[in-house]
Amino acid sequence: MAHSLPQTTAELLIRASEGVYVLGPETSTDDVSTFLGGSAAHAAPALEGARELGFVAQGQDSDHWIPGPLARLLASVPPAEKTVLLRLQLEQYEPYAVFRDRLLAGESSADAARQTCIKFTFAIDALDAETVLVNWGTYSNGLRYAEDRKLLVTVDPDIDRTIVAVQERVVAERAAIRAHIVARLGVDAAAFATGEIIDRLIDSYFDLVNGDPVRDSVFHLGHALEAFVKKVAEIDPVVVLPATTRTLGGVAQHLRNERRFNDKHHGLIVGLTALRNAADHAADAEVGATWEISRRTAMAANELGWAVMRSFFETRAGRAEL
Amino acid sequence: MAERDFALPKSSYPELLKMVHAYFLADRKSRGEPVSVPEVARSAAMNRTTLSRNNAFFASIGIIEGGQKKRLTETGRELGLGVSHDSDDRIRSALSRLVDESDFLSQAVSAVRVRSGMDFGALQSHIAISAGERRSPDTLTGAGALIHLLIASGYLSDDGGTLRAASPGARSPASDEGEVTVRDFVTTTSSEPRIIRSYYDTLSGYYRLPTTQGMTVNIILQVDAKNVDEVLELLRRLSGHATEPEASDQDLSD
Numbered sequence: 001m002a003h004s005l006p007q008t009t010a011e012l013l014i015r016a017s018e019g020v021y022v023l024g025p026e027t028s029t030d031d032v033s034t035f036l037g038g039s040a041a042h043a044a045p046a047l048e049g050a051r052e053l054g055f056v057a058q059g060q061d062s063d064h065w066i067p068g069p070l071a072r073l074l075a076s077v078p079p080a081e082k083t084v085l086l087r088l089q090l091e092q093y094e095p096y097a098v099f100r101d102r103l104l105a106g107e108s109s110a111d112a113a114r115q116t117c118i119k120f121t122f123a124i125d126a127l128d129a130e131t132v133l134v135n136w137g138t139y140s141n142g143l144r145y146a147e148d149r150k151l152l153v154t155v156d157p158d159i160d161r162t163i164v165a166v167q168e169r170v171v172a173e174r175a176a177i178r179a180h181i182v183a184r185l186g187v188d189a190a191a192f193a194t195g196e197i198i199d200r201l202i203d204s205y206f207d208l209v210n211g212d213p214v215r216d217s218v219f220h221l222g223h224a225l226e227a228f229v230k231k232v233a234e235i236d237p238v239v240v241l242p243a244t245t246r247t248l249g250g251v252a253q254h255l256r257n258e259r260r261f262n263d264k265h266h267g268l269i270v271g272l273t274a275l276r277n278a279a280d281h282a283a284d285a286e287v288g289a290t291w292e293i294s295r296r297t298a299m300a301a302n303e304l305g306w307a308v309m310r311s312f313f314e315t316r317a318g319r320a321e322l
Numbered sequence: 323m324a325e326r327d328f329a330l331p332k333s334s335y336p337e338l339l340k341m342v343h344a345y346f347l348a349d350r351k352s353r354g355e356p357v358s359v360p361e362v363a364r365s366a367a368m369n370r371t372t373l374s375r376n377n378a379f380f381a382s383i384g385i386i387e388g389g390q391k392k393r394l395t396e397t398g399r400e401l402g403l404g405v406s407h408d409s410d411d412r413i414r415s416a417l418s419r420l421v422d423e424s425d426f427l428s429q430a431v432s433a434v435r436v437r438s439g440m441d442f443g444a445l446q447s448h449i450a451i452s453a454g455e456r457r458s459p460d461t462l463t464g465a466g467a468l469i470h471l472l473i474a475s476g477y478l479s480d481d482g483g484t485l486r487a488a489s490p491g492a493r494s495p496a497s498d499e500g501e502v503t504v505r506d507f508v509t510t511t512s513s514e515p516r517i518i519r520s521y522y523d524t525l526s527g528y529y530r531l532p533t534t535q536g537m538t539v540n541i542i543l544q545v546d547a548k549n550v551d552e553v554l555e556l557l558r559r560l561s562g563h564a565t566e567p568e569a570s571d572q573d574l575s576d
Contacts, residue, residue, distance in 0.1 A: 009451050011433060037425075038328075042454035079436065128457060131447040138437040138444075145439060149483055 003095050004052060005122050005129055006045035010139035012036065014082055016046035017055035018075040021067035022203075022216045024223055026059045034282050035215075049136075053089040075216065076170045076206060084162050087140035091159075095120050099133045100142065100153050109134055109151045177202050177209070184306045188313035193228065197309075200224035205302055214298045215279045221298075221305050222248060222276030225269060228309060232260060249273045262315065264322070268308045275301050328426040328453045329378035330464030335474070338467055339405050339413075341376055342385060344368050346402025349394045356391035379464070383424050397423075410474075417475035426452070430468065431477045435487035445469055445485055 008016075019035035020027050033043035047065055050056045055074060057066045074085055090096050095116050102112035113130035116122070122129060134151065137143030146152050156162075181201050182190040193201065204220035207213070226248040232255060233239040239258045245251055249270065256266040278284070278291040307322055314321045331338055344366030348357045351365060359377065363370035380386040385398035394402060397419050404412030421427045433448055434440050440448070449465035450457055469485065472478040478485050 007451055007456070009433070009448055011429065012452065038454050083436065128447075131444065131451075131457070134444060135448055135451075138440070139433075144437075145441070145484060149441060 003093075003120050003122075004048060005095055005117075005120070005124050005132055006048040006052070007124070007128055007132055008045040008049045010086060010136045012042070012046040013049040013053065013055075013136070014074060014086060016043060017050040017067070017071045018216070020047070020050070020056045020065045021071035021075045022219045025066045026064045029063045029065070032065065034280065053086070053093055055089065072203075073167065073170060075203070075212070076174070076210075077166060078210065081166045083140050084159065084166060086136065087142050087156070088159060088163050090136055090140050090142055095122075096133060096136065096142075100137070103143075103151060103153050173210075174202050174206060177205050181205060181306060184303075184310065186310045186313065188317070189306075189309040192231065192313065193224075193309060196227040197224050197231065200227065201302075201305070204298075204305075208295060208299055208302065214293050214295050217298045218276055218279035218293055218301065221272070221301055222279075225272055225276075225305055225308075226251070229255060229261075229269065232312065235260075248276065261312075265308055265312055265315070268304060272301055272305055272308070329382045330450070330453050330455060330461055331379040331467045332375040332460060332464055333372060333467065334463060335467040335470035337372070338376065338379075338471070340366070341368065341373055341380075342398065342402050343405040344373065345380075345386060345392070345394050346399065346406055349399060349402065354393065356388045356393040358391050362392070383420050383427065385420065413474060414476050417471055418477070421472065421475045421477050427468070427472065427477075431472060431487050434478060434485055439481070439484040439486045441484055442466075442469060 015036055016032055019032045023031050023035060029040050029043055029047060032047060033040045036043050036046070047056065050071075051058060051065075055068055055071045057068055058064070059066045070085060070089065074082055077085065091100075098119055099112050099116045102115050103109065107115065109130050110126065113133055114126040116133070117124060117126050117129050124132075134143060138145075141156075142154060144152055144154055178198065181198070185193060190198075200220045200223040204217045204224060207217035207220065229248060229251045230241070233241055233251065239255060239260055241251060241254055245254050252261060252266055252269045252273070255261045256263070261269070275293070275297070279293050280291075283290050311322045333341070344362050345357075348362040348365045351357075352361075359374050360370055362368070363373050377386065377392065380398070381392075384395050385401065386392045387395050397416050401413060401416035401420075404410075404414075404416055421431065429452065430445070430449055433452075434445060446462050446465040446469065447457055449468055450461040453461070453465075455461040455464075469478065473480060473485075477488060479488055
């Protein structure tokens with residue numbers, strides 16, 4: 001298999017992977033660059049690196065991306081555990097394995113990088129290759145500097161066990177959050193909100209309680225609501241959505257026109273849509289600045305999202321409760 | 323629509339400080355009003371193009387603000403004052419505040435921290451890539467300037483060629499501790515002098531008395547007819563002259 005060695009840092013690679021997961025399948029390079037707060041020239045190598053390490057996969061074309069299972073895990077763990085996940089993937093990435101083995105054989109990092117470039121016919125300058133491999137290796141604790149500033153390879157025979165522990169902890173935390181959200185949704189809404197709806201609700205709340213970026217949480221909530229309104233359209237009798245109506249706001253409006261949503265529920269969804277749009281990193285043309293969303297606001301939005309879902313089914317059962 | 327990448331400086335750290343000083347001098351002359359780049363360059367006999375090339379960086383970390391005409395931010399003015407007084411403490415205090423408020427600079431510190439240290443070249447490349455730049459002499463100069471800025475701010479230290487991140491609590495005091503400055507506005511009411519608030523930051527740039535050596539102490543007193551005697555007594559105490567009250571009264575009556 002042909003490999004590439006894109007010029008990016010470990011931090012950008014990880015953040016780009018998280019961006020693909022947070023923004024959803026088939027997200028574009030431009031959207032990820034907005035998520036990262038930089039240019040496409042900035043995001044493209046980070047995404048390529050994420051693909052090389054198996055965190056994301058190519059989507060419908062070279063400008064679209066799909067998150068892999070590890071992208072969700074990356075987005076769910078604190079920084080110290082992100083390094084472990086990167087280490088796991090890095091050790092399986094052939095160019096890094098060759099670089100590491102050449103270091104173990106006593107080569108300097110410059111020579112090891114040059115030899116790696118030759119083996120994989122990388123067009124990249126050897127000095128750039130060394131920069132990237134050392135950057136990824138030191139971030140993941142696979143490499144470290146000795147007292148004499150010589151680069152050392154670290155060996156961790158327990159890394160597989162560490163990964164399993166990380167996964168177990170994440171699964172346990174998500175199970176606890178799921179139980180909390182299901183209780184808030186009530187029986188009917190919880191039975192309805194399966195698949196992406198509940199997964200994204202968990203992601204959103206998980207980010208808030210773990211101190212992850214608030215924008216990520218709001219994006220997840222937006223995805224959950226989008227999946228929810230599309231599923232509401234499928235309730236018998238099915239409301240057929242026009243082919244061009246795909247966005248959260250558009251689908252909600254169509255369902256309001258078709259009287260699937262009442263005015264109150266539609267209005268609340270419009271408010272949550274405005275918050276999701278404000279979470280975008282790009283500057284708002286109307287106010288001339290980028291919105292900052294507080295954790296408290298995002299927490300309230302999660303509560304409101306659950307309340308709307310619950311109330312939708314309460315209202316159908318003849319109880320006008322919010 | 324993607325946002326712009328972080329603007330790296332185009333000059334070395336000492337040159338950047340000279341430019342901040344140039345802005346500071348122009349700021350004093352204009353009494354805080356926005357000034358054009360040619361005016362700033364002229365006031366410091368500095369190359370206008372060099373200054374212009376660094377404006378995006380100065381604006382991105384909050385040293386200057388404005389459109390065609392620029393003005394120093396409050397922190398930019400504090401930094402300029404530090405450079406003007408050659409005060410390492412004041413420079414560190416201002417830089418530390420800039421790092422605190424810049425995601426990009428804070429992330430550079432985090433990169434060093436998570437790796438338990440980085441060498442200069444590795445951090446230079448890391449900063450260049452993070453800013454969306456390719457490695458070139460220009461970008462490495464800019465990245466190098468940022469590293470020196472981070473060292474001067476106290477966020478990074480150079481440990482025998484390896485850069486290390488200082489934990490926030492362990493950083494050197496990033497304030498004016500150890501520097502003799504008068505930060506407080508002293509007044510008197512009925513009997514005892516008391517400190518009511520600090521005006522030093524806003525006034526010191528414009529009301530510094532000319533001096534060639536030693537230190538300058540600026541005292542601003544608010545006086546009204548009711549407390550004039552107490553103020554005179556306070557001045558005597560501050561100047562260390564324990565003049566007899568009677569003599570003082572005599573002098574005043576003359």
